[in-house]
Amino acid sequence: MKAAQLTQYNKRNISLTLTQVEKPQVPTDHVLVKVTAAGVNPLDNMISRGEVKLITPYRLPLTAGNEMVGVVETVGTHVNQFAAGDRVFARLPLDHIGAFAEYVSVHASALAKVPDYLTDVEAAAVPLTALTIVQALNLMNAQAGNTIFISGGTGGVGAMAIPIAKAKGLTVITNGSADNKERVLALGVDRFIDYKSEDYTTTVKDVDYVLDTLGGDEMEKQMSIMKNGGHLVSLRGMPNGAFARRMKLPAWKQALFSLAGRKVDKLASRYGITYDFIFVEAHGGQLQDIADLFTQLKIKPSIDTVFPFEKVNDALDKVANSRSRGKTVLSF
Template sequence: MKAFQLFKYNSTDIRLQKVEIDRPRIRPNEVLIEVKAAGVNPLDNLITRGEVKLVTPYRFPLTMGNECSGIVAETGPEVHDLSVGDRVFTRLPTDQIGAFAEYVAAPAVAVAHMPQGLDFIEAASIPLTALTAYQALELMAPKASEHIFISGGSGGLGAMAIPLAKARGLVVYTNGNKASRERVLALGADRYLDYRQEDYLKELSPVDYVLDSVGGKELSKQIQLLKAGGMIVSLRGLPNGRFAKRFGLPWWKQSLFSLVAHRLDREARARNATYEFLFVEANGRQLTEVAHLIEKQGIRPSIDKVFAFEQANEALAKVAQGGSAGKVILSLAN
């Protein structure tokens, strides 16, 4: 089968190699998915550059791709909730990625039935961002009517995080490019800021929670937006000791990450707030809950651009440029 693989980390070249490899053989608790579409994410480029190797090291060659939609082609004898022919979607386990391929093997517990009414392109855009938002909100444990700021809400994360936050009764503030204002407000955001013209520290009162998708210098700035007792969950910051413990990493990594993220933990404590790092994990049960919410509320994912499978490197380059108005997708449909 055709696949796109990484053969070594490269901090300056994010291109993958197109190869022919054997179709995966499934274990008793797994399903084989014929991939119809795969989501392309900043995480893919972070992996290629070696920026997450301390969190989740990989062996080479590595078939890339973290999320996909498709059709169940085969099931293991221990699988009972999925059948051949089912239309499914998944965020693959961090140690078993491989969605940039014609077929991928996945543990059944990481797989869910696609939301009814969505096509494969739309479904492939959901798992990583939806589970990220879901798990961030679980970590925050917010109460209805509390306030959250979601940075970069005009991208693929916002398309899922905003409806999920609104479903919990939160007041949602976000920012992004001017052109996406009406589309993002239609997702349910209570206020949308043009990041080029409006400074959230000046425009907003302190909030209970921040979901950070930007990192860098913006992370410290967003910590200043928190109320006392608030929490910021970052997807692009530095992993800290609490994350390492939750993620089940060895003690030496827990100690290392505690040192690495000491400044961010200290900045949050100075405001009597909490800094957390999140690396999204596969979870079919949570993905099923997301699918039900999508069906109930009629949510339609925001798609920026669809590339043919052979254009995987062009898709990765577009994601690396930033500024996408929704998700970038690879299509393997015939």
Template structure:
């Protein structure tokens, strides 16, 4: 089969190689998936640059790709939830990625069935954002009636996180370009702040939770709007000791990440708040819950910018690196 392979890390980025490699043999608890589509994400470029090797130390050569949709080709003998022909999607297990290939062996626990109304290309846009939203709210220990500010919620994460937050009974606030206000309010945002007209830090206060998508430049303002004792979960800040402990890392890595994230921990400590970094992991049951929150009448919102072939993987990675996409970049792998 054909696969896009990383041969070495490079801080400046490097091209993936298209190689012919053996079709993987699924283990007893794995499913062999015929890949139909895979999404290209900023995470893929981060892996290439070696930016996550302290979190997940991959061995080279590495078949790349984190997010996918496909069809079950074969199930291991201990697999009970899926059978040949099932349409499935998921986030590849952290320790065994490989979605940029014609086939991949994936743990059963990482998979969920694709809602019938989604095409393979549409389904491939869902897992990372859906699981990020679910896992962020899980870390926050949210309760119905509480409030959450989702920074920069007009992007692909907001399209997933806002309706998920609403389904959990949260009051949802977000900010972004005014042209997106109507769409975001329809998703469930109660309060929308047009960043060109006013700063959210002047409008909001005593918010129970913050989901940060903007990183270092906005974290001080996000802590400002967060109530005393509130929780902030960041996609873009630095890992800290709490993240390392939650991930079951070694003592050395716990110390290392405690030092790296101390700046944000100190910000949080001023008002007895907590700071957490999230690196989304595979979870088929959470993805199945997402599918149950949406239906044909109220579908998952998906957005695709450009579709490439596997042979065009490096063009796709460059496009994602440049930013400014109006949806996910997709690799089409099957018919």
């Protein structure tokens, strides 16, 4: 079968190699899926650059790709919740990725059934981002009636985070370019801030939670608008000791991440809040709950560009170097 593989880590070259590999075997607790579409994410490029080796060390060559949608072809003998012909999707387990291929063998616990109203391309945009949002809200212990600020909410993450946060009863504030205001308001956001004309650090205060999608200098700005006792979860910040312990990493890695994250932990302490970094994990049960919510609310993911599988490197380049109004997807 055809697959896109990472053959060496390279900070300056994120290109994958299209090659032929053997069709995967199907262990007793796995499902063989014929891939029809795959989401393309910043995480894919981070892996290629070697930026997540401390979290998940991969052996190369590695078939790349973290999320996919497809049709079940074969089920393992211990799998009874899926059958041949089911349309399924997944954020693949951290230690067993490989969505950029014609077939992938997936542990059944990572899979969920795709809502009927979504196309394959739309469905491929859901698992990784939606699970990130749900796991972040769970980490925050977000309670209905409280307020969340989602930084840079006009991109693909915001388009998913806003309706999920609203469905959980949160008041949602976000910022971004005014060009996207109407689209974001249509998602249900309670307050939109044009970052060019309004400084949110002077007009927003007493926020309970922050979902940080930007990292860098924006992080302290976001901390400054929070209530004492608030909780910030970052997708782009520095992993810290709490993250390493939550991921059950070896003791030496826990010590290393505790040291690396000390600065941001001290910053959070100064503002009287809790800081966490999140690295999304596979979870078929959570994804099925998301699918059910999507079916109820008829949420449509925002799609930016669809590339044929053979143009995988163009898709990765777009994710790395272009502004996006939604998800980049590969179609098989």
